[in-house]
Amino acid sequence: MDSLIEEINLKLKTTDIYDYTNILKLSRKLSKLQAEQSLHLEQSSILKIAVLGSYSIQSFVMVLKSLLSSKGIEASIYEGEYNGINMDILNKDSSLYEFCPTIVIILSDYRDIKTFPQILSDSISVDKCVNDYVVYYKSLWDNLSTIKGCHIFQSDIVLPLERSIGNLEQNYYFSTRNLLNLINIELIKNRANNVTIVDLDYIASSIGKKQWFDPSAYVLNKAGFSIQYIGVVCETFAKQISALCGNVKKCLVLDLDNTLWGGVVGDEGWEAIQVDPNNPEGEAYLSFQKYILNLKNRGVILAICSKNDTDIAKEPFIKNDNMLLKLDDFSIFIANWEDKAANIRKISNELNIGMDSLVFFDDNPAEREIVKMYLPEVTVIDVPNDPAYYVLALESASPFEWIQITAEDIKRSDSYVQNSKRDELAIQFTDYNEYLKALEMEGNVDALTSNQVERFSQLINKSNQFNLRTQRYCEAVINELLHDRNFKLLSVSLKDKFTNYGIISCVILKNTGDCCVIDTWVMSCRVLKRGVEHLTLETILEVAKNWKCSLLVGEYIPSKKNLMVKDLYTELGFLVSDDITFKTDKESNIYIYNVNILPSTQIYIKSKGNCFDGV
Numbered sequence: 355m356d357s358l359i360e361e362i363n364l365k366l367k368t369t370d371i372y373d374y375t376n377i378l379k380l381s382r383k384l385s386k387l388q389a390e391q392s393l394h395l396e397q398s399s400i401l402k403i404a405v406l407g408s409y410s411i412q413s414f415v416m417v418l419k420s421l422l423s424s425k426g427i428e429a430s431i432y433e434g435e436y437n438g439i440n441m442d443i444l445n446k447d448s449s450l451y452e453f454c455p456t457i458v459i460i461l462s463d464y465r466d467i468k469t470f471p472q473i474l475s476d477s478i479s480v481d482k483c484v485n486d487y488v489v490y491y492k493s494l495w496d497n498l499s500t501i502k503g504c505h506i507f508q509s510d511i512v513l514p515l516e517r518s519i520g521n522l523e524q525n526y527y528f529s530t531r532n533l534l535n536l537i538n539i540e541l542i543k544n545r546a547n548n549v550t551i552v553d554l555d556y557i558a559s560s561i562g563k564k565q566w567f568d569p570s571a572y573v574l575n576k577a578g579f580s581i582q583y584i585g586v587v588c589e590t591f592a593k594q595i596s597a598l599c600g601n602v603k604k605c606l607v608l609d610l611d612n613t614l615w616g617g618v619v620g621d622e623g624w625e626a627i628q629v630d631p632n633n634p635e636g637e638a639y640l641s642f643q644k645y646i647l648n649l650k651n652r653g654v655i656l657a658i659c660s661k662n663d664t665d666i667a668k669e670p671f672i673k674n675d676n677m678l679l680k681l682d683d684f685s686i687f688i689a690n691w692e693d694k695a696a697n698i699r700k701i702s703n704e705l706n707i708g709m710d711s712l713v714f715f716d717d718n719p720a721e722r723e724i725v726k727m728y729l730p731e732v733t734v735i736d737v738p739n740d741p742a743y744y745v746l747a748l749e750s751a752s753p754f755e756w757i758q759i760t761a762e763d764i765k766r767s768d769s770y771v772q773n774s775k776r777d778e779l780a781i782q783f784t785d786y787n788e789y790l791k792a793l794e795m796e797g798n799v800d801a802l803t804s805n806q807v808e809r810f811s812q813l814i815n816k817s818n819q820f821n822l823r824t825q826r827y828c829e830a831v832i833n834e835l836l837h838d839r840n841f842k843l844l845s846v847s848l849k850d851k852f853t854n855y856g857i858i859s860c861v862i863l864k865n866t867g868d869c870c871v872i873d874t875w876v877m878s879c880r881v882l883k884r885g886v887e888h889l890t891l892e893t894i895l896e897v898a899k900n901w902k903c904s905l906l907v908g909e910y911i912p913s914k915k916n917l918m919v920k921d922l923y924t925e926l927g928f929l930v931s932d933d934i935t936f937k938t939d940k941e942s943n944i945y946i947y948n949v950n951i952l953p954s955t956q957i958y959i960k961s962k963g964n965c966f967d968g969v
Contacts, residue, residue, distance in 0.1 A: 359387050362383055363424040366423075372583075377420075378416075378581075378584065381416050381417045381421075384423060401428065401457065401599070402429070403418075403429050404455040404457070404459070405431055407437075407439070407460075407461035408462055409577060411434065414461070414587065415431050418591055427596060436576060439460060443497050444497060454501055457595060458504060462491075469483065473519075476528075480527050491541060495508070495546055507550050507595070508545070508551055509552045509554045513531060514534075514567070547808060548828050550598075552594060567580070568580040597755050597756055600817070600818055602754075604707055604712075605655040605685075605701070607715070608656065609659065609660055610670075611660070612718075613716060615639050619667065624673050629674060636676070639741050645749075646679060649754065650683055654754055656684045659698055661690070667687075667689035668687070668689070685705060686705060694724060695729050709729060710731040710733075713751075713753045716737065722734050722736075735747055760808055760812055762855070766880070791958050793851060794850060796848070796959065797848040799861075799892075801843070807836065810860050811827065814860055821915075822922065841873075842863040844861040844893060845860060846858060846860070855881060858886065859878065859887075860877075861874065863894065865903065869905045872906070875890075889959050892957075894906065905947065906948075908928055909944055910922070911938070912941055924945070930943060930944070930945060931944045
């Protein structure tokens with residue numbers, strides 16, 4: 355059975371998301387197999403999702419579950435009744451609360467809006483009408499937020515085609531179209547941290563509203579949109595859920611010739627490549643460069659992987675004034691004559707990020723096939739022949755779906771770029787400790803504050819390699835723990851002479867009386883081997899002492915991605931323990947540390963001290 359499920363998952367991964375007949379067929383097969391297999395799965399490993407809709411959701415639930423399975427996420431899905439949003443959410447005795455989902459999807463519809471301003475209503479009346487609906491949606495969110503750790507994916511309202519007053523809809527504040535637009539905007543402004551708005555109106559617009567809406571299907575079976583786009587819609591939600599589970603793409607790996615510019619720089623020279631803004635072809639490549647630059651500015655890491663001579667490949671960035679991208683925009687630049695699969699492995703290793711965090715964009719179909727064959731974890735973009743469509747190709751693939759953007763995300767790319775300067779500094783030293791001193795690092799371990807919760811949650815949910823237990827917590831849960839006297843949440847920040855990293859490590863400690871338990875410890879891989887873990891341990895021990903605990907307890911739960919920290923506790927001086935009291939996973943190991951033993955490791959990070967009360 356497992357092999358059949360794996361085979362179907364592979365087919366779903368490679369099926370065009372617009373091929374709805376094949377997606378439905380594969381989803382039906384997978385659904386039957388999953389129903390049989392569910393009897394043998396550990397319920398603790400299954401993600402609990404509730405789907406509630408104003409329209410029919412049966413096909414949505416089936417396809418969503420299948421697409422999540424193809425991404426390695428097994429889900430148990432609560433399927434609400436047709437038009438049963440209020441019945442499920444506003445009634446605390448409903449089956450929804452008994453199910454206790456981690457994720458709730460709310461599929462709203464423009465037909466939910468029953469009351470509209472009268473024609474010629476003034477702005478005050480319109481704003482009141484908008485506010486009434488926003489208050490209603492907020493009440494739904496507030497009720498769902500009573501479920502511990504619940505994250506809500508709320509669809510926006512897809513604006514309909516019909517316009518009762520024609521073009522005047524765009525000219526009067528009281529119009530139906532403007533009211534729906536205002537509701538969407540106010541939902542964004544009023545959403546809580548545990549709410550993500552999913553932009554279905556954008557998807558419908560990109561497809562075309564005449565194709566999106568199917569009036570016959572709606573009156574026959576209450577379908578909210580054409581069944582042709584069931585794959586597109588479910589994939590949109592699946593990507594959001596996957597990102598919430600920590601599966602995010604971080605780096606865009608780019609080719610050069612006929613990808614960032616027209617022509618072959620080795621043959622034509624840096625001055626003859628096509629990036630002329632007055633030429634249609636050059637304008638297309640510059641448009642793509644501008645899009646890439648925007649990705650970099652939001653925190654996506656950029657890397658070059660090109661078959662070229664290094665010095666020749668760099669010349670356009672240095673000498674051609676029309677280039678929008680510069681060498682400093684790239685965290686790693688590999689130009690040689692080795693195969694690209696090998697070079698992409700180097701990029702993954704040098705950036706210290708997983709292969710599944712990489713996205714590959716190359717105009718050469720042969721190179722793309724090689725990467726697909728030898729590096730299946732890498733996301734490979736299908737690149738069109740016309741560079742004018744490069745932006746749309748990358749946009750349509752939407753690989754960089756994140757749940758939020760923080761200040762640390764914006765700094766990330768620059769911190770990787772500065773690594774070359776750190777490498778140059780390292781060459782000057784034969785003693786690694788002297789190198790650490792020369793970095794002039796400053797770090798602080800502080801009590802988490804409310805304005806840091808978003809970044810704290812993001813780091814916990816995105817970190818996979820330096821993550822000792824791989825437990826995910828949404829912002830709602832973190833806020834609860836922040837005010838629980840039995841927990842202490844620590845944020846660790848770092849800067850050196852080249853980069854201010856911001857918050858790069860998160861710790862959650864639990865007081866059980868005699869023991870201080872390390873519930874969560876994650877750290878960004880950008881700052882490995884700098885001594886941050888030793889600085890953090892010193893503060894953890896201080897918290898344990900203030901709690902009057904005699905033992906510090908750590909648990910390591912192995913995963914496919916966190917092998918780098920399997921020996922962390924023993925390297926820090928912890929002892930392996932046979933005590934199963936704190937064991938939460940049958941595959942985990944428990945470690946203990948005597949709180950009264952002071953660590954002896956030399957730390958080369960200046961600290962202003964701990965800015966918290968310790969209890």
